[in-house]
Amino acid sequence: MEKLIDKQRVVRYMSSRLLRNNVLKLLFFLATLFGLIVLVVLLYRIFTQAIGWLNIDFLNNFPSRRPENAGIKAGLVGSLWLMIIVAPVSLIIGVGTAIYLEEYAKKNRFTDFIQTNISNLAGVPSIVFGLLGLTIFVRELNLGRSILAAGLTMSLLVLPVIVVAAQEAIRAVPNQLREASYGMGATKWQTIYRIVLPAAIPGILTGSILALSRAIGETAPLVVLGIPTFLAYLPRGILDTFTVMPMQIYNWTSRPQADFQHVAAAGIVVLLVVLIFMNSIAIFIRNKFQKRY
Amino acid sequence: MAMTNGNRSYSVREMIKENKKKQNGQQFIEWLMPKLLLLTATISVLTTIGILFTLLFETFIFFERVSIVEFLTSKEWLPWNEETGSFGVAPLVTGTLLTTAIAMLVAIPIGLASAIYLSEYASEKTRKILKPILEVLAGIPTIVYGFFALTFVTPLLQKIIPDLGIFNALSPGIVMGVMIIPMVASLSEDAMSSVPNSIREGALGLGSTKLEVALKVVLPAAASGIAASFMLAISRAVGETMIVAVAGGSSPVFTFDVTKSIQTLTAYIVQVTTGDAGYGTTVYYSIYAVGMTLFVFTLTMNLLAQYISRRFREEY
Numbered sequence: 001m002e003k004l005i006d007k008q009r010v011v012r013y014m015s016s017r018l019l020r021n022n023v024l025k026l027l028f029f030l031a032t033l034f035g036l037i038v039l040v041v042l043l044y045r046i047f048t049q050a051i052g053w054l055n056i057d058f059l060n061n062f063p064s065r066r067p068e069n070a071g072i073k074a075g076l077v078g079s080l081w082l083m084i085i086v087a088p089v090s091l092i093i094g095v096g097t098a099i100y101l102e103e104y105a106k107k108n109r110f111t112d113f114i115q116t117n118i119s120n121l122a123g124v125p126s127i128v129f130g131l132l133g134l135t136i137f138v139r140e141l142n143l144g145r146s147i148l149a150a151g152l153t154m155s156l157l158v159l160p161v162i163v164v165a166a167q168e169a170i171r172a173v174p175n176q177l178r179e180a181s182y183g184m185g186a187t188k189w190q191t192i193y194r195i196v197l198p199a200a201i202p203g204i205l206t207g208s209i210l211a212l213s214r215a216i217g218e219t220a221p222l223v224v225l226g227i228p229t230f231l232a233y234l235p236r237g238i239l240d241t242f243t244v245m246p247m248q249i250y251n252w253t254s255r256p257q258a259d260f261q262h263v264a265a266a267g268i269v270v271l272l273v274v275l276i277f278m279n280s281i282a283i284f285i286r287n288k289f290q291k292r293y
Numbered sequence: 294m295a296m297t298n299g300n301r302s303y304s305v306r307e308m309i310k311e312n313k314k315k316q317n318g319q320q321f322i323e324w325l326m327p328k329l330l331l332l333t334a335t336i337s338v339l340t341t342i343g344i345l346f347t348l349l350f351e352t353f354i355f356f357e358r359v360s361i362v363e364f365l366t367s368k369e370w371l372p373w374n375e376e377t378g379s380f381g382v383a384p385l386v387t388g389t390l391l392t393t394a395i396a397m398l399v400a401i402p403i404g405l406a407s408a409i410y411l412s413e414y415a416s417e418k419t420r421k422i423l424k425p426i427l428e429v430l431a432g433i434p435t436i437v438y439g440f441f442a443l444t445f446v447t448p449l450l451q452k453i454i455p456d457l458g459i460f461n462a463l464s465p466g467i468v469m470g471v472m473i474i475p476m477v478a479s480l481s482e483d484a485m486s487s488v489p490n491s492i493r494e495g496a497l498g499l500g501s502t503k504l505e506v507a508l509k510v511v512l513p514a515a516a517s518g519i520a521a522s523f524m525l526a527i528s529r530a531v532g533e534t535m536i537v538a539v540a541g542g543s544s545p546v547f548t549f550d551v552t553k554s555i556q557t558l559t560a561y562i563v564q565v566t567t568g569d570a571g572y573g574t575t576v577y578y579s580i581y582a583v584g585m586t587l588f589v590f591t592l593t594m595n596l597l598a599q600y601i602s603r604r605f606r607e608e609y
Binding site for chain 1: 319322323326327329330331332333334335336337338340341343344347348351402403406407409410411414415423426427429430432433434435436437438439440441443444445471474475478502503504505525528531532533534535538539559562563566567572580581584587588591592594595596599
């Protein structure tokens with residue numbers, strides 16, 4: 001009887017399938033590495049360009065027409081000032097929205113609408129928020145190019161991110177805790193304030209710090225607001241004009257003199273250090289305080 | 294009956310009264326908080342309304358001065374001359390589409406390949422190391438990518454393509470693609486991970502290789518999520534500003550040549566707002582019309598993404 005299965009053919013066919021599997025696995029792996037390689041090249045480039053330009057003077061100097069005198073002091077202080085507005089405003093509105101949606105809102109069309117609206121806001125380009133800020137805060141409310149105007153614009157920009165993070169954190173608090181609290185005679189708000197929020201705060205903070213670090217690195221909306229880049233003094237109140245690190249970097253990047261490339265690189269290093277610092281706080285909070293129920 | 298507490302004495306009636314007062318305060322808070330919280334929740338709605346109305350209102354003023362037909366059909370964008378200026382948005386749109394297309398050519402294959410590797414091949418341990426590092430790419434400010442594109446990628450590309458301009462569409466497009474890789478990878482990986490293991494095991498049990506499982510079983514099952522991630526990536530690339538503003542140039546030309554200086558919708562808004570276009574000039578209002586175009590593009594993409602992932606989701 002003739003063999004039903006041609007063994008040689010099967011072996012040949014199988015090995016070609018396995019070979020294809022291995023070749024593509026390697027390709028997929030290389031694709032994953034590609035991103036990492038670019039990251040390493042980018043960081044290496046920027047750090048080598050910044051060496052020699054990054055020193056105490058750079059942190060202590062105001063912008064200057066001469067690259068060797070230029071510094072990031074105004075930008076660094078301005079970014080901190082910006083956070084003084086963005087952090088409380090976006091946190092209060094964001095967490096408030098999240099509590100409302102998770103604890104109070106009934107499942108109806110209005111709630112659905114708010115939820116869809118938030119996810120759509122998250123997809124609006126940041127520069128459009130700049131146009132909103134320019135029209136409403138800078139012109140209509142006459143706040144000028146102040147820290148307040150920029151801070152409110154930035155707060156609206158990061159709001160969706162904070163809402164979603166806070167919602168997830170609140171949702172992760174198990175219902176037994178709420179029910180136990182009600183069982184002890186606590187009211188709804190007492191339960192939210194004393195039980196749900198404390199349990200959700202690590203998650204809320206982690207998400208919010210990441211959102212704030214996005215606000216620190218964001219440039220486009222501030223360009224639209226017309227935030228200046230050449231300031232030789234520090235702001236004294238929230239109605240003063242100011243500048244931030246990304247704006248300074250943008251200004252240095254677009255200057256033709258080659259030396260300003262190094263100044264820009266040094267500015268980027270300072271910005272990245274601030275971002276790494278903020279992200280490590282977020283990771284620390286997550287690892288240290290996040291409870292799994 | 295009276296109870297003594299230190300020096301003060303309370304009658305039961307007084308205690309009840311006091312308790313009532315406390316409860317009234319409590320009740321007031323219980324009544325007030327939901328309303329306050331609802332107020333904060335409406336701010337996000339007000340933001341959307343604010344965006345829509347400012348864009349519509351100022352765009353309307355723009356169209357009182359420039360005909361909408363010219364805006365949509367003219368192929369020349371020469372806004373700086375009040376007399377002979379021409380406002381055809383086409384060059385800005387092609388500039389945007391050009392950089393977006395290049396970014397997608399980078400981000401979609403590499404992002405999807407990374408997603409397949411992370412979801413189908415990588416061990417739990419490798420994934421836990423690789424994924425956060427990949428996501429660092431998404432956390433780097435876009436101005437840093439702009440700097441990188443202008444000072445590193447463009448000179449590098451000029452060695453390969455000698456007549457590449459200092460400002461061009463290619464270099465910011467590629468860098469933008471790299472920036473979007475983590476977004477595509479992470480969203481696609483989520484979609485692929487939610488395909489249940491029993492389906493994979495069924496295919497493996499029938500003798501499939503891992504590659505066949507990934508391409509013929511998991512990819513089709515996760516197709517809606519993956520397609521949605523592409524839409525969101527396109528929307529992100531269309532709205533990206535600083536990379537193209539720094540490295541793309543400011544020449545609104547109707548061209549599909551990637552080696553030439555171009556201008557995107559976003560870069561135009563940046564150019565006008567950094568310059569001194571006086572408040573009330575036609576150029577000033579033109580940024581709202583351009584912003585409106587941008588908003589319509591990205592919103593369509595986002596809604597499409599939501600529609601795809603809702604309509605074509607495979608439920609398990």
